[in-house]
Amino acid sequence: MSSCATRRNATNILQQKWAPQQLQAEVTLLEKILEANHPSLYLFTPKDSMDHLFRDLKTGITDSLTLAQYRNRLAAVISAIKCGHTAIRFPEKYTDASLRQRHSPRFPLSIKTWDDSLVVMQNLIRKDSTIKRGTIITSINGFSPRQIIDSLSRFIGSDGYAYNFKSQLISFNFGAHYQNAFGTDSSYLVGYIDDNGVQRSTLLPNFILKPDSPRTIRPIVPQQPPLTRREIRKAALAGKRSIYTDTALNTAFMRVATFSSGQLRRFFRQSFKQLAKDSIGNLVIDLRENGGGNIGVSNRFIRYLTDHPFKVADSVFAQSRSLKYGRYIHPKWVYWLTMQLTSHKRKDGNYHFGFYERHTFQPGRRHHFNGQVYVLHGGFTFSAAAMVVSHLKGQQNVITTGEETGGGSFGNNSVHLPMIQLPYTGMQIVLPLYRVVLNSAAYEKGEGIRPDLPIPPSSAAIREGIDIKIETIKTLIRTNPHPIRQIPPRNQL
Helix, strand or coil: CCHHHHHHHHHHHHHHHHHHHHHHHHHHHHHHHHHHHCCHHHHHHHHHHHHHHHHHHHHCCCCCCEEEHHHHHHHHHHHHCCCCCCCEEHHHHHHHHHHHHCCCEEECEEEEECEEEEEEEECCCCCCCCCCCEEEEEEECEHHHHHHHHHHHCCCCCCCCHHHHHHHHHHHHHHHHHHHHHHHCCCCEEEECCCCCCCCEEEEEEEECCCCCCCCCCCCCHHHHHHCHHHHHHHHHHHCCCEEEEECCCCEEEECCCCCCCCHHHHHHHHHHHHHCCCCCEEEEECCCCCCECCHHHHHHCCCCCCCCCCCEEEEEEECEEEEEEEEEEEHHHHHHHHHHHEECCCCCEEEEEHHHHCCECCCCCCCCCCCEEEEECCCCCCHHHHHHHHHCCCCEEEEECCCCCEEECCEEEECCCEECCCCCCEEEECCEEEEECHHHHCCCEEEEECCCEEEHHHHHHHHHCCHHHHHHHHHHHCCCCCCCCCCCCHHC
């Protein structure tokens, strides 16, 4: 009975509708909050265009909407700001209810997207042998890959025109993004290219995860001893950072998936100490999964690698340190007090975070790595991780490789990221308070950071289960095993 009640409540939350007057009032409030505190609201989209979008959003709400319908309309407007940090999230109760709908129909294919490409990662319909891992998709229900990607992308914000970030997010859960944009059908007509290079099509049904039946006979699985707390903690840390050495290549492969947690300062100190002890000549730094985090931690990381003093950014500023609509911004007092203490008004009328603009960080003296560095990045390389790439790119012993970063080459909107909570629906929107300018000249293009050595995705590599980027770097090291001439850190000159 309890289980039935939980499912019923979940369904009620997902299907609940909100009156148009409430939704219109929330849109008006959101626009006022963004105008008061967002540091880059009109940076890429002019004010008259943003005003028009908000006005159309309000006038277009003429009937009650579910949270999913409302979220899509909000997201289409918010994405026009072109700020990857200004993200929209469902209320926690709605998210929990969605996760409990495990047995609802799902789009049957897991797909990776890039540029105009759709390539299958997994076919959830096990009985279907026509579409396998690595298969190139040419259409879904008559829509081309370009049409599909554009339709899904319009609900996702990005830093300027760094659209590789959108591709990576879509690839992370293509089915959910597809159903959000196109709805759920009973079946899907999928065009694809077969093993002989011939274009074909097939009809795939929805994938439905069947609930466990009490009559199901389960195979006997040998009992495994439960993991200890230490083993669980160790596995969690390994998911956030790891390092291993290939002695044959005289190369270490360091994966850093975040700058937020994972005892990173200790990890960096021990890792670079060991690299110095073992006289490792090459270091591959994998930042493909790193969405950013603590700027102080990322600065510490840079100091082990940079050959010159550096600052966080050219400028870091907020347009106001007053949170006029603070009752809807959480946690208000923490951010308000911090801004009063750390930012000061300048002649340009903005409030500058002086420490990040003035303080010069020196290259580390202990265990500094002076060998050849390969920085591997992609669409998920965002925020503080993209700032790491920006600071190291162009250094003599550093080669950036992979794909364009999700974080903008010009900078981002971050530092403080409180949450706006709208009063009726509880919908949440991340509100960045500072603009971080790494390179003001790069605003014109508005792109991510492009690699020195591009290594694009490959359907053949997906089909064969090969990490083409790591393998390409290994080949490069084999053909050029000796690190290039090093320039010692400037504080040692």
